[in-house]
Amino acid sequence: MQPEADIMMNPVSDNKIPHVLTVAGSDSGGGAGIQADLKACAARRVYCSTVITAVTAQNTVGVQGVNIVPEDFVAEQLQSVLSDMHVDVVKTGMLPSLNIVKVLCQFLTKFPVKALVVDPVMKSSSGDVLSGSSVLTGFLGELLPMTDIVTPNIKEASVLLGGVPLKSVSDMRTAAKLIHDLGPRNVLVKGGDLPNSLDSVDVFFDGKEFYELCSPRVNTRNSHGTGCTLASCIAAELAKGSSMLSAVKTAKHFIDVALDYSRDLPIGSGVQRPFDHFLKLKNINQSSGRQNMFNPNDLLLYAVTDSTMNRKWGRTIAEAVKAAVEGGATIVQLREKDAETRDFLDASKVCLEICRSYGVPLLINDRLDVALACDADGVHVGQSDMPVRLARSLLGPEKIIGVSCKTPEQAHQAWIDGADYIGCGGVYPTNTKANNRTIGLDGLKEVSQASKLPVVAIGGINLSNARAVIEIGEPKLKGVAVVSSLFDRECILTETRNLLALVS
Ligand SMILES: Nc1ncnc2c1ncn2[C@@H]1O[C@H](COP(=O)(O)OP(=O)(O)OP(=O)(O)O)[C@@H](O)[C@H]1O
Numbered sequence: 175m176q177p178e179a180d181i182m183m184n185p186v187s188d189n190k191i192p193h194v195l196t197v198a199g200s201d202s203g204g205g206a207g208i209q210a211d212l213k214a215c216a217a218r219r220v221y222c223s224t225v226i227t228a229v230t231a232q233n234t235v236g237v238q239g240v241n242i243v244p245e246d247f248v249a250e251q252l253q254s255v256l257s258d259m260h261v262d263v264v265k266t267g268m269l270p271s272l273n274i275v276k277v278l279c280q281f282l283t284k285f286p287v288k289a290l291v292v293d294p295v296m297k298s299s300s301g302d303v304l305s306g307s308s309v310l311t312g313f314l315g316e317l318l319p320m321t322d323i324v325t326p327n328i329k330e331a332s333v334l335l336g337g338v339p340l341k342s343v344s345d346m347r348t349a350a351k352l353i354h355d356l357g358p359r360n361v362l363v364k365g366g367d368l369p370n371s372l373d374s375v376d377v378f379f380d381g382k383e384f385y386e387l388c389s390p391r392v393n394t395r396n397s398h399g400t401g402c403t404l405a406s407c408i409a410a411e412l413a414k415g416s417s418m419l420s421a422v423k424t425a426k427h428f429i430d431v432a433l434d435y436s437r438d439l440p441i442g443s444g445v446q447r448p449f450d451h452f453l454k455l456k457n458i459n460q461s462s463g464r465q466n467m468f469n470p471n472d473l474l475l476y477a478v479t480d481s482t483m484n485r486k487w488g489r490t491i492a493e494a495v496k497a498a499v500e501g502g503a504t505i506v507q508l509r510e511k512d513a514e515t516r517d518f519l520d521a522s523k524v525c526l527e528i529c530r531s532y533g534v535p536l537l538i539n540d541r542l543d544v545a546l547a548c549d550a551d552g553v554h555v556g557q558s559d560m561p562v563r564l565a566r567s568l569l570g571p572e573k574i575i576g577v578s579c580k581t582p583e584q585a586h587q588a589w590i591d592g593a594d595y596i597g598c599g600g601v602y603p604t605n606t607k608a609n610n611r612t613i614g615l616d617g618l619k620e621v622s623q624a625s626k627l628p629v630v631a632i633g634g635i636n637l638s639n640a641r642a643v644i645e646i647g648e649p650k651l652k653g654v655a656v657v658s659s660l661f662d663r664e665c666i667l668t669e670t671r672n673l674l675a676l677v678s
Pocket residue numbers: 206297298299326327328364365366367374375376389390391392393394397398399400401402404426429430433
């Protein structure tokens with residue numbers, strides 16, 4: 175063990191955090207350049223620092239303006255980052271002047287890194303010029319010989335080779351070999367823009383073997399920034415220690431998934447639209463029913479499903495849920511203790527669609543994995559399930575989390591841990607839950623008085639006693655949760671209506 179004084183004297187080292195430095199241009203539209211690089215690295219969980227070579231005024235229509243950063247100031251940024259931080263991999267994008275290329279090469283000689291990824295950006299996806307032909311000298315003379323992998327698209331490959339057009343995968347192979355002769359250790363010729371191709375094929379050449387990386391072409395306008403993202407992803411994987419081939423494969427797969435997710439993302443009026451690196455943006459738009467803001471009044475009539483009862487009455491879980499929301503249930507919890515995961519997930523997706531169409535939140539009992547997988551509105555956990563604090567960190571701030579509590583202490587803890595509501599009971603004796611202590615109306619009252627969170631009462635509540643529960647008149651008590659009195663009945667819809675009338 176180290177003596178304490180030694181530990182204090184050693185500065186904290188940052189060389190264990192995988193770190194990519196991107197040297198690239200800014201895209202004001204946020205889809206390509208520095209912005210794509212930051213998102214790609216964050217999505218791959220790698221730290222990313224940035225040296226900005228140019229600022230572009232750019233959107234989904236095209237590039238309206240380019241302002242090149244003077245090379246002295248590019249040098250100043252490089253000095254700031256490389257003299258202080260441990261950079262594993264440098265990735266380059268838009269290098270708009272020969273002097274910037276030269277400055278960069280000087281710094282790379284002075285501060286060697288594990289790998290250099292060069293995306294030889296020349297034009298934007300809209301066809302606007304981002305770096306002129308003078309830069310080519312710098313690429314050929316200095317940068318490419320230092321490069322571990324260069325990732326030209328077909329047009330850039332053509333320019334690097336003096337103008338030979340690339341029209342097929344076979345041309346891409348030839349080009350990869352010829353570009354390899356220019357100095358880089360590996361070459362990836364990207365086929366995203368190859369005309370008349372059903373697949374999106376990239377050709378990788380490591381100096382010995384060719385690999386064709388093939389994926390179905392996604393029919394989308396949301397592909398602006400794929401090139402920058404691909405190179406950043408490769409850099410990120412290399413920073414984590416991947417081999418070159420596996421970094422390239424991972425990056426290609428990352429693009430496939432992101433493009434597939436983002437195919438209709440409505441951003442901008444032009445055709446060069448960005449995509450979503452985090453696969454998150456559509457969920458917010460699609461939750462037409464709710465915006466995931468918990469409303470305590472939703473606890474008024476809380477329907478909790480039960481697979482045994484559904485089986486007994488020959489219903490699917492979706493049929494039961496549909497009847498309950500049609501009858502006026504204000505929130506639904508799927509509590510399927512004995513379902514197979516796959517079946518539960520499929521049922522949850524169907525129920526979610528039903529609930530969303532009625533604007534009713536859907537929670538999943540206990541199974542955070544299922545809640546996350548189907549993007550349910552939240553979870554309900556018991557005292558011996560996933561701790562609320564962990565559930566919150568896994569689900570994020572917007573999902574609803576409820577927790578079962580029997581005592582004021584548990585209610586207090588639920589509040590500290592970040593729950594949204596508590597379920598309190600059993601109020602009356604019940605068969606639904608074995609060995610569950612009944613706390614009675616007195617217990618419910620005591621917990622409701624102490625709770626800082628909204629409370630829903632549960633346990634043996636039905637048409638004959640629901641009124642008594644509501645009438646204890648505690649402001650925090652917002653409603654009743656029921657299982658058997660809805661789902662162990664012939665007509666769920668009628669029972670729900672009747673109960674709603676009673677508690678409203
Ligand atoms: N429509 C698509 N479907 C699937 N993959 C695609 C599609 N478009 C591009 N790709 C993939 O994205 C990566 C980047 O390829 P592309 O040839 O578009 O680069 P680029 O032209 O440099 O990118 P940018 O459009 O950002 O300038 C490649 O792996 C390519 O196969």
